[in-house]
Amino acid sequence: MKxxxxxxxxxxxxxxxxxxxxSDEAMMRKGLEIFNETAACAACHIFQAAGSxxxxxxxxxxxxxxxxxxxxxxxxxxxxxxxxxxxxxxxxEEIDIVSNYVVKSQTK
Amino acid sequence: xxxxxxxxxxxxxxxxTGTATLAGIAATASVVxxxxxxxxxxxxxxxxxxxxxxxxxxxxxVHSDKGIETHRSAIGESLITPNRNIYIRNNMPTMTDKxxxxxxxxxxxxxxxxxxxxxxxxxLQKLGHETMATILQxxxxxxxxxxxxxxxxQWKTGAAACVLWTxxxxxxxxxxxxxxxxxxxxxxxxxxxxxxTGLDPNKAMIERSVPKKVFKDAMLAWEMNGVPVPNAHGGxxxxxxxxxxxxxxxxxxGKVAFTTKESSVKYMKKSYRISPIxxxxxxxxxxxEMPVKSWVTRPTDETGTVKSGKVQIVGVxxxxxxxxxxxxxxxxxxxxxxxxxxxxxxxGKFAWRQFVLETTLSPGNYNIASLASNGSDxxxxxxxxxxxxxxxxxxxxxxxxxxxx
Numbered sequence: 484m485k486x487x488x489x490x491x492x493x494x495x496x497x498x499x500x501x502x503x504x505x506s507d508e509a510m511m512r513k514g515l516e517i518f519n520e521t522a523a524c525a526a527c528h529i530f531q532a533a534g535s536x537x538x539x540x541x542x543x544x545x546x547x548x549x550x551x552x553x554x555x556x557x558x559x560x561x562x563x564x565x566x567x568x569x570x571x572x573x574x575x576e577e578i579d580i581v582s583n584y585v586v587k588s589q590t591k
Numbered sequence: 592x593x594x595x596x597x598x599x600x601x602x603x604x605x606x607x608t609g610t611a612t613l614a615g616i617a618a619t620a621s622v623v624x625x626x627x628x629x630x631x632x633x634x635x636x637x638x639x640x641x642x643x644x645x646x647x648x649x650x651x652x653v654h655s656d657k658g659i660e661t662h663r664s665a666i667g668e669s670l671i672t673p674n675r676n677i678y679i680r681n682n683m684p685t686m687t688d689k690x691x692x693x694x695x696x697x698x699x700x701x702x703x704x705x706x707x708x709x710x711x712x713x714x715l716q717k718l719g720h721e722t723m724a725t726i727l728q729x730x731x732x733x734x735x736x737x738x739x740x741x742x743x744x745q746w747k748t749g750a751a752a753c754v755l756w757t758x759x760x761x762x763x764x765x766x767x768x769x770x771x772x773x774x775x776x777x778x779x780x781x782x783x784x785x786x787x788t789g790l791d792p793n794k795a796m797i798e799r800s801v802p803k804k805v806f807k808d809a810m811l812a813w814e815m816n817g818v819p820v821p822n823a824h825g826g827x828x829x830x831x832x833x834x835x836x837x838x839x840x841x842x843x844x845g846k847v848a849f850t851t852k853e854s855s856v857k858y859m860k861k862s863y864r865i866s867p868i869x870x871x872x873x874x875x876x877x878x879x880e881m882p883v884k885s886w887v888t889r890p891t892d893e894t895g896t897v898k899s900g901k902v903q904i905v906g907v908x909x910x911x912x913x914x915x916x917x918x919x920x921x922x923x924x925x926x927x928x929x930x931x932x933x934x935x936x937x938x939g940k941f942a943w944r945q946f947v948l949e950t951t952l953s954p955g956n957y958n959i960a961s962l963a964s965n966g967s968d969x970x971x972x973x974x975x976x977x978x979x980x981x982x983x984x985x986x987x988x989x990x991x992x993x994x995x996x
Contacts, residue, residue, distance in 0.1 A: 529656075538684045539790065541655030542640070552740075561742050562682050562862055563795045 514584020517577050522557075522567055524581070532588035540564055544590050553582040642685050643823045650676040654744040657681045661749035663886070663991075664893045666907060670935045670945055671724070672752035674816050677824070680729045680750060682797055682858065683782070685823045686843050694819065694827035699811065703779075703849030705769030712827055715811060719763035723810060723833070724942035726909050727752050730836040730863055730878035733974070733983030739868055741980035748886045748989065753907070753943045756831050758812035761847070765806060775849035778806045780830040783845035793856050799839045800853040801832055801879060808833045808941070811844065833941035834912035836878040836982075838863055853877075866978045881911045883970055884984040885918050885946070885963035891991045899995050902952050904931070907943040910965035914940035917964050920948040924958035925972065925987065931961070952995045960990035 518533050519525045525535030529542035540563075557578050558568030567573040573581070639648055640656040650665035659679040666672055691697065695713040710718070729750035731743050744750070761778075765771055777800035810831040813820055820826035825842025832839040838858070853859055859877070866875035885908035890897045908918045919928035931946040946961070962970050974985040983989075 539795075541657045545640075545653060546655040552742075556742055559742065562858065563790060 510580055511584055511587065514580045514588075517573065517581040518584060521577065522573055522581060524585075527564070530585070530588070531590040543585060548586060548589070550582055550586050553585050554578055557582055642687075643679060645675065645821075646677075646679075647673075647675040651678075652749065654746075658744035658746075660744070660746050661752065662893060663748045663891050664889055666749065666751070666888050667753070668888065668905060668945070670753060670938065670942070671755055671816060674818065674821065674824070677727070677752040677754070678729065678746075678750045679823060680744070680837065681823070681842075682838075683795060686783075688822065691822065691827060691843075694813075697827045699828055699844050700846045701764060701768050701848075702846065703772050703775050704765060705772065708768050710764070712813060715759050715764070715828070716813070718767055719759040720757070721760050721810065722755060722757045723831075724753060724755050724938035725831055725833040726881070726941065726943055727754055727837050727840060728881055728909075730838055730981045731979065733988065734980030736974060736983060736985075736988035737976070737980040739976075739980075741978065743979065748888075750837075753938075755816050755938075756810055756812035756829075757814035758810045758828075758831070761806045761809035761811060764811060764847075771803065771806070771849045774851050775803050777801065777850045777853055778803050778809070779848045779850045779854050780832075780839070780841040780844060781846040781848075781854075782825070782841045782843045796856045797838075797841055797858050798854040798856045799841055800850065800859055801835055801839050803849060805832050805835065805839075806849075811847075834880055836863075836881055838878060863981070864979075865975075865981050868976055868978050871978060878981055881909070882982055882984040883911050883913075883915065883963050883965045883968050884909050884989075885915075885961040885970065885986075886989040887920070887959050887961050887991055890959075890993050892993065897952065897993055897995045899952055899954050902950055902995070904948045904950060904959060906931075906946055906961050908933075908946055908961065908963040909943040910940060910963070911968075912940075913965040913967060915944055915963055916966045918944075918946045919962045920946075920950075921960045921962070921990075922950060922952065922957045924990065925960050925962075928962065954995050957993050957995060958990050959993060960986050962986045 515533055519535065525533055525537055527537040527539035529536055529544065531544050558566065560566035565572055568578050639646055650662055652660040652662060654660060657679065661676050661678050665676050667676060695711065697712040698709050700709040701707060729746060732746045732750035734741055734743055735745035735747045779798060779800040781796060781798040812829050812831045813827060815821065815824055820829050828844045830841040830844045830847065860873045863878040864871065864873060864875040865878060866872065885906055887904055887906040889905050904920055908915045918931045920931045921928045929948055931948040933944045934947050935945045937944065970984050970986045972985060972987050974983045974988055
């Protein structure tokens with residue numbers, strides 16, 4: 484009986500873990516989609532992970548960043564970069580997703 | 592309820608650039624990475640972007656490929672900052688040789704004058720010839736000291752340089768055009784570097800208005816420290832507005848107009864405004880005149896421990912739009928000050944002066960600060976808090992800690 488209970492827990496944990504990694508992967512795919520299409524970040528930035536070669540803003544692989552710093556930049560913009568949050572071009576959720584995607588995908 | 596979102600008000604065709612347009616659309620159809628390259632800012636062999644691979648990597652701090660700072664100790668101890676050490680702050684991509692074409696054929700139009708004209712660079716070079724020294728300084732130089740971490744490059748002291756420019760005085764150009772229209776209030780300079788990008792000019796165009804009076808000191812420069820103005824620094828022709836922050840020294844200059852109103856582009860109306868934290872808008876002052884400022888360049892925490900005994904404390908001091916009159920140096924965090932000596936040639940009120948204080952230090956830790964005055968104003972102790980971290984000239988943040996052994 485104990486063995487069955489243990490196996491059940493292992494099975495549940497494994498399912499949860501798979502679900503979590505599936506969810507992470509889905510979020511990263513969504514992040515890429517926002518980067519390349521919804522917000523068109525790709526048009527202005529070089530970013531190896533997205534294969535983008537835009538040459539208006541900084542090369543995102545050369546910039547030091549945190550989730551918070553990216554989120555703030557995407558929300559409020561800078562210079563020619565639109566204020567994606569303030570001007571309601573992206574939702575808060577989309578901003579979180581794309582910021583997370585950029586920080587986690589950076590190649591330095 | 593989900594908020595109704597606004598769409599980007601740029602058409603996608605206009606918003607996206609060059610081959611990235613096709614690449615982006617193709618890629619996102621299947622949400623896979625884009626693989627078509629069109630960038631000219633790829634990383635060079637030395638860890639610098641290709642477009643400035645001629646610079647001295649060791650002299651520079653790379654914040655991004657478009658935001659590159661000079662190390663505090665590499666600002667130059669011979670008054671003029673060498674081109675290979677000068678900072679890079681580009682709002683828009685640097686134009687390529689191909690985009691520029693024959694430099695002598697580069698055109699600039701002069702408007703808001705009695706007889707509007709367009710000059711080629713070759714024609715400008717026949718019109719007049721002058722050399723002057725000015726300070727190029729990014730409005731955000733010192734942003735890295737602000738505690739609220741404003742967005743943008745976290746410059747400390749190195750978004751500044753003292754440069755020798757050669758070109759034609761704007762005054763000469765104005766005379767050749769029959770004088771300025773009587774109703775003009777501003778001199779508005781526009782770069783042409785937005786053209787190849789396909790972006791909305793109102794958002795991407797670097798067009799800056801400064802008070803009309805600036806034309807008396809301004810220059811259309813084609814040479815920078817003895818060589819043609821490098822593309823990365825705005826060649827083949829750059830507006831130089833002495834005493835005014837870097838952004839007003841418009842690169843890739845295509846037009847100078849004497850206007851009754853300030854430019855309405857984003858870079859004039861919204862960006863580069865010195866507003867309180869949490870506030871913004873065109874009602875706040877634009878980044879125009881630079882304030883009095885100084886900082887020590889040696890010894891610093893970058894140059895390692897200092898041997899006890901006689902020490903030369905050196906640095907640079909600027910008066911903004913006025914001549915810098917004096918500099919005092921403190922080795923005890925501002926508790927006491929000694930007058931430093933100006934050295935080197937005086938290249939005019941728009942250049943910086945080098946200063947030196949010879950002192951004797953015994954082993955221990957020291958906080959070294961400098962405090963400049965232009966006769967009317969002196970550096971404040973603290974920074975002027977503002978939203979974007981502009982115009983920092985407080986002496987305390989600019990001080991350095993050193994260890995003497």
